[in-house]
Amino acid sequence: MTVDETPPDTGFLRPAGPSPGAERLFAEDRRDVGYVMNLSHVWAHQPDAHDAFMDLLGQASAAAGLSFRQRAVLVAASAGALGDPHCSLAWGKRLAEEVGDDVAAAVLRGEDGGLTAADAALARWARRLARDPNGTTPRDVQQLRDCGLDDAQIAAMTLYVALRIAFSTVNDALGARPDRRLVEAAPAAVHSAVSYGRPTAAGDSQA
Structure with a gap:
């Protein structure tokens, strides 16, 4: 492939070689969502690191005592600020199930008027981490304590x-x-809010 050619939906890396770890990732995707996600092809190069990463993510969530709604607020706000379409679509949909389509879409755009004061504080913190972690202040932390x-x-x-x-x-x-089915599953308001990132994949991968 030359640099002028369009890369495959699964990314810039060549396909990962066969391994038990890669097949485990793919099998989990087929079981959970019915196809192999494009990002799993990326992580298939480092499946053990993926598993360790997810374990640490779970530990952090549990230690913080985060509810499903709080996690959805945090991920949607940070993904929107970062401009990541994958997590914006996936977690925008999950947040919409908690707070409604329009509020979830607004959070992706950086608007928190439809959130509770506590959830808005979480969203602001998540965006600050994505955009300017050196810009946090003691007042920001105190707002989290107040929650x-x-x-x-x-x-x-x-x-x-x-x-x-x-x-x-x-x-x-x-x-x-972004996987086509991921895009199609998102509410229309969420989909419209995700105007950033790479274009939608042409189809879904099965392997």
Whole structure:
């Protein structure tokens, strides 16, 4: 492939060689969503690292005591700020199930008027981490305390968001395109809000 050719939907890397870890990732996708996600082809090059990464993500979420809605707010806000279409579509849909399509779409665009004060504080923190982590202030942290989080939870929640940003960065940098079925499953308002990132994949991968 020359640099002028359009890369495959699965990204810029050549297909990963066969391995038990790669096949495990693909099998989990087929079981959970019915096809192999393009980002899984990226992570198939490092399946053990993927598993360890997901374990750490789960530990951070549990230590922070995050509810499903809180995780959806954090991921949608950070993914929207970062410009990651994969997590914006997937978690925008999940957030829409919690707060409604229009509110979820607004969070992706950086607008929190439809959220509770506590959820809006989480969204602001997530965006700051994605855009300017050196710009955080003691007042920002105090707003998180005011939401009922103690300092250990704030540290764990920050780790959770940072890991989500890292996950998005790997997927985006290595060229994985948003899966067509991921786009089609998103509410229309969420889909419209995701005007960034790489174009939608032409089809779904099965292997």
